[in-house]
Amino acid sequence: MSTTGRQSGDGAHDAASSLREAGLVHLAPAATGDAIAATGVLARALDAVDVPFQISVVQTPADAARATEADRTVALGRASPDADRTLGSGRPASVAAFEVARSLDATITESADVATLAATGVVGAGEEPTDPIAEALEEADIERRPGAAVPTADLADGLAHSTLVHAPFSGDPEAARATLTEHDAADPGDDEARRRTASVVALTAVDAADADTRAAMAVEDVLRPYAGGPFETVGGYADVLDAAVREQPGVAIALALGHDAVSEAALSAWRTHAERAHDAVRDATVRRHAGLVVADVDGPASTVARLLRDFRSPEPLALVADGDRAVLAAVPEYDARATLESATASIEHTGDVIGDADRAHLTVSGATETLVAAVREVTADA
Structure with a gap:
């Protein structure tokens, strides 16, 4: 049992x-x-x-x-x-x-x-x-401080490849460096400078041309991190683990088991994943329905769905299809897994739903629009 x-x-x-x-x-x-x-x-x-x-x-x-x-x-x-x-x-x-x-x-x-x-x-x-x-954590002297939750000492590298935020500089270290330099925040050495960095990151994400109002809340995930651990910040470490397991599961497992030799490989997987995700978000043609946005992408669908939901979607649900897989991301008031399970109950040739209330996915045979229609029907009845 x-x-x-x-x-x-x-x-x-x-x-x-x-x-x-x-x-x-x-x-x-x-x-x-x-x-x-x-x-x-x-x-x-x-x-x-x-x-x-x-x-x-x-x-x-x-x-x-x-x-x-x-x-x-x-x-x-x-x-x-x-x-x-x-x-x-x-x-x-x-x-x-x-x-x-x-x-x-x-x-x-x-x-x-x-x-x-x-x-x-x-x-x-x-x-x-x-x-x-x-x-x-307190006994290990790991405490919150102002700044950004990145896994690297190079702040521009960390921000450009973070999947905790989507901003105009995302996926582009030189653009991130230019943004930070413009605001004298490229190399924060004290708490006052770190607060300036946090402000730059938040304002850049929220003021982006395609940003939705939810971005103001979502960007908080990359701010005021726990400082310390093997990757500069705890939030940065979490970002690396989450990205690496989607790109190279074996590397992510080895990292979690404490094998320091894979740290660079994990960072490489994180950078690759972030670049693919941010490019996909930027290139996505987003279709809006009542309660739902939909996008077909060539990229890591789960991360893209989360970023679309948090930074670009005016609706509570974001459905992203990547080939034969579809991922639904939901705000806390909704349940992504339950929604997908209800939607696919009447659709033939679909796989089992895997995930949780935040994000859930399944393998889909047939047109994505069939799934979109089923999800819309479920949300309309909610």
């Missing part, structure tokens, strides 16, 4: 006891930064108690159905009725994984590296770390 991610302390203890007895644990995270961070936290705890594990990232329904010889299967960051445990249903997977890891081996979660990794997952899920993760 699957156990939901909203576990009590007793639930975490029960999960830890079950995993400790396993001969082999299969960790099956969704392709998100939070799920990969949670996988890294739990894998390190399993390693500490000598329980072997295998990891496979779930990006398609076929991945979710992959056969395994494991005694226990743990789904992270996604609903899975077939898993023995599901961590991250209703809250960040990293929070649930941190609790289970602490029950497995408390010394692991006292590590600054593991606490930072868990916080990275929480921030990547769009939430604020709370105790005990927040307490562990």
Whole structure:
């Protein structure tokens, strides 16, 4: 029987006891930064108690159905009725994984590296770390400061390749550098200068010609970061994990497991992903319907859908099709997964829906407009 991610302390203890007895644990995270961070936290705890594990990232329904010889299967960051445990249903997977890891081996979660990794997952899920993760961050001297959440010391490089914001400089480091230099914010050395940088980023994103009013709220995700960790800021680390798992899952997993040698490869994947995403957003022809915008793109559909929803869409839902895959991104008042499941109930030749309330996707056979019409019908009835 699957156990939901909203576990009590007793639930975490029960999960830890079950995993400790396993001969082999299969960790099956969704392709998100939070799920990969949670996988890294739990894998390190399993390693500490000598329980072997295998990891496979779930990006398609076929991945979710992959056969395994494991005694226990743990789904992270996604609903899975077939898993023995599901961590991250209703809250960040990293929070649930941190609790289970602490029950497995408390010394692991006292590590600054593991606490930072868990916080990275929480921030990547769009939430604020709370105790005990927040307490562990404080002990590691990782605190919020003014500025921008980027993973690189080169601010222009970080902003240009951030997928936390879409602005005129996105995807173009030289344009980002020129924007920062124009406002004397290219090399912030103190909090006052970092505040100036944050203002430049926010105003540039919000004042863009194609920006929607929601951009003013969305841009906050890249501002006032937790400073520290292996990638300058926790938010930058989260951005790298989320991008890398969509481009090179093996690199993202190795990074979450603590293999520093893959850091440059992860940054390279992050840059590639960001450039593709921002180019796709910029080139997209967006069709607007009541409650929904639609775009066909040649790029990473999940990230594009999020950026369109947050920075260009005047509607609460953004549906992006990339070949035979469609991704629906929703604002908090809507449920992307439930909407897609309802919409596809009457459509033939569609795959299972994977995702959550924020973003969900499926493989589609046939014209995208058939799915668009079905989603519009569902939202009209809401």
